[in-house]
Amino acid sequence: MAKTKFRFNQETLSYDRIRHSAKSVILKIAAYFVGSLIIAAFYYVIWAVFVDSPKEKLLRNEISQLTLQYELIQKEMGEIEVVLDQLQETDDNLYRSIFEADPVSSAYRTAGTGGVRRYRELDGYSNAQLVMETTEKLNMLRNRIYVQSKSYDELVVLAENKEDMLRAVPAIMPISNKDLKRTASGFGLRIHPIYKIVMMHNGMDFTAPTGTEIYATGDGKITAATSQKGLGNYVTIDHGYGYTTTYAHMNGFNVRRGQRVKRGDVIGYVGNTGLSLAPHLHYEIKYNGNYVDPANFYFNDLTADEYERMIEISSNAGQSFD
Ligand SMILES: [Zn+2]
Missing domain, CATH: 2.70.70.10 (Glucose Permease (Domain IIA))
Structure with a gap:
């Protein structure tokens, strides 16, 4: 039950009952409503900024897991690159010189990598740089492995011919001496x-x-x-x-x-x-x-x-x- 409010009238020296108009009542209710909405919004913003929802927590975990995975992959690719460097060096300096073949040109080895910036569709995401680097590196490795395996195919043919050639070239004395x-x-x-x-x-x-x-x-x-x-x-x-x-x-x-x-x-x-x-x-x-x-x-x-x-x-x- 609403309280009845009175105001002291100094002229009549008596209390007059305060009567509220419907309009003022509605205005008051509206004011309370808007006020509480503002406060609620304020609390919500505070909460949203500083406290994660369970779903957000899950996503955040997933992102950090993925980031870690990417970093690990990058590290592994770095190791593969070192092995590839060694294979390439042996290929150019040893095998190809044995068979008197020219080294594979560096332009051919690095074809299809660098230059134009690819994977632009990944731009704008917070981990885009990491993903782009990894994808680019992977592509580069794939290309290098392809070139290297082609080079080995060539060397196999050269080696087969070489065997034939070594049997054919005069290499002994024509009589027992x-x-x-x-x-x-x-x-x-x-x-x-x-x-x-x-x-x-x-x-x-x-x-x-x-x-x-x-x-x-x-x-x-x-x-x-x-x-x-x-x-x-x-x-x-x-x-x-x-x-x-x-x-x-x-x-x-x-x-x-x-x-x-x-x-x-x-x-x-x-x-x-x-x-x-x-x-x-x-x-x-x-x-x-x-x-x-x-x-x-x-x-x-x-x-x-x-x-x-x-x-x-x-x-x-x-x-x-x-
Ligand atoms: Zn003679």
């Missing part, structure tokens, strides 16, 4: 034994008795097994990769034209046919059509010391055998 005693005359200017003038000697001579076995010095295909006035009976092998070898003054053949031979196969026998002073083998190597010194193609046979001695013997001989 223990103690190098059969080395007679080397590559270079020599006195011709028959013309008695200084002439270019395009190969290396090995003295040996008639009938001594002559070996193919590398894998290849016989392109000639025939006779000629100067070389006598001779065999030529095409080894591919720019190399051919010729074996002259033979006594007889053990191969036919068109036949494929492997290194060490007996292709014929030492003789004294053609322009020859005595039974010996004249051995020539051509690389891309030009004569080269066979002394440099015995890597499978000679130690460094033996090589020195052979060079000495073959260059001291003033006269060749053909």
Whole structure:
């Protein structure tokens, strides 16, 4: 029940009852209502700023968890990058130099990274920088791994070819030459034994008795097994990769034209046919059509010391055998 209020009237010296108009009552109620609303809003703002709702708490936890995860991923990617750096270095400096291939260009290795700023759609979020960095790094790693695996594919092909090439290139002496005693005359200017003038000697001579076995010095295909006035009976092998070898003054053949031979196969026998002073083998190597010194193609046979001695013997001989 509402209290009845009175006001003291000084003229009549009596109390008059205070009567409220409906309007003033409504105004008063409205004032109370607005006032309490303002206070409520004030408290709500205070509460919202300083106290999280359970859902907000959950989200906040989740964000910090994700941030942590991202940071961990970044750290791991950094470690992967170090490994990739090492792989790249070995690739460029070791494998590619073994196979005489050019290093993968750095432009190709870093293609598709950096430059234009990607992932712009992530801008504006508070952790955008972290997410963008991580995504960019991931993309860069993916690209580098792709380039690296491509490079390895190439190296596998190179290695396979190299094996084939190593079998083909002349690499042994054409006859058994223990103690190098059969080395007679080397590559270079020599006195011709028959013309008695200084002439270019395009190969290396090995003295040996008639009938001594002559070996193919590398894998290849016989392109000639025939006779000629100067070389006598001779065999030529095409080894591919720019190399051919010729074996002259033979006594007889053990191969036919068109036949494929492997290194060490007996292709014929030492003789004294053609322009020859005595039974010996004249051995020539051509690389891309030009004569080269066979002394440099015995890597499978000679130690460094033996090589020195052979060079000495073959260059001291003033006269060749053909
Ligand atoms: Zn010769």
